[in-house]
Amino acid sequence: AQKVTQAQTEISVVEKEDVTLDCVYETRDTTYYLFWYKQPPSGELVFLIRRNSFDEQNEISGRYSWNFQKSTSSFNFTITASQVVDSAVYFCALSEVNDYKLSFGAGTTVTVRA
Amino acid sequence: DTAVSQTPKYLVTQMGNDKSIKCEQNLGHDTMYWYKQDSKKFLKIMFSYNNKELIINETVPNRFSPKSPDKAHLNLHINSLELGDSAVYFCASSHGGSGTDTQYFGPGTRLTVL
Numbered sequence: 610a611q612k613v614t615q616a617q618t619e620i621s622v623v624e625k626e627d628v629t630l631d632c633v634y635e636t637r638d639t640t641y642y643l644f645w646y647k648q649p650p651s652g653e654l655v656f657l658i659r660r661n662s663f664d665e666q667n668e669i670s671g672r673y674s675w676n677f678q679k680s681t682s683s684f685n686f687t688i689t690a691s692q693v694v695d696s697a698v699y700f701c702a703l704s705e706v707n708d709y710k711l712s713f714g715a716g717t718t719v720t721v722r723a
Numbered sequence: 724d725t726a727v728s729q730t731p732k733y734l735v736t737q738m739g740n741d742k743s744i745k746c747e748q749n750l751g752h753d754t755m756y757w758y759k760q761d762s763k764k765f766l767k768i769m770f771s772y773n774n775k776e777l778i779i780n781e782t783v784p785n786r787f788s789p790k791s792p793d794k795a796h797l798n799l800h801i802n803s804l805e806l807g808d809s810a811v812y813f814c815a816s817s818h819g820g821s822g823t824d825t826q827y828f829g830p831g832t833r834l835t836v837l
Contacts, residue, residue, distance in 0.1 A: 710768040
């Protein structure tokens with residue numbers, strides 16, 4: 610059975626600090642997809658990134674970056690120079706091929722203080 | 724234009740009542756989902772529908788009955804509501820459902836059972 614672990618429950622930082630969110634996953638499949646979603650205080654779930662298991666290149670999008678390492682089954686997410694608007698719950702999720710669902714981690718609550 | 728919409732946004736009701744939540748997507752997607760987010764923010768799949776056919780029913784009590792009148796709609800009907808049904812329910816859609824495609828979520832419906 611697939612599983613996603615986000616060991617950090619809460620992280621609190623001061624604005625402009627960098628913050629890294631850890632995500633470790635388990636799957637028996639060789640083909641799978643990893644996702645990050647953001648849930649701001651308003652409650653909606655916002656898609657951030659999708660990465661397939663064959664693409665280990667790191668990705669950067671503005672202040673967001675992702676580090677995918679198959680060797681350690683991790684897909685970590687870094688927010689550089691955090692801002693108050695980054696305060697949210699961040700979810701890591703896994704989907705296997707032919708699996709009509711996302712399996713989510715428990716989420717990490719990020720609080721950015723001004 | 725809202726991609727995935729849900730109504731109502733808030734639903735407060737008494738134990739034992741029957742209620743429905745509606746979901747519509749205008750993305751032209753083939754697959755739709757219902758997820759439940761509990762009070763600890765944990766997200767779990769309930770149902771997946773592909774081209775109006777039920778693909779996943781993740782051990783959800785049969786008081787919950789999804790209905791997909793067409794590919795753009797997936798409604799959730801709940802009979803005999805219980806206190807434990809209080810949660811936020813998210814509808815989502817994706818182009819396909821094989822695990823390769825990104826799921827886009829609606830704004831959520833907060834159900835409170837008194």
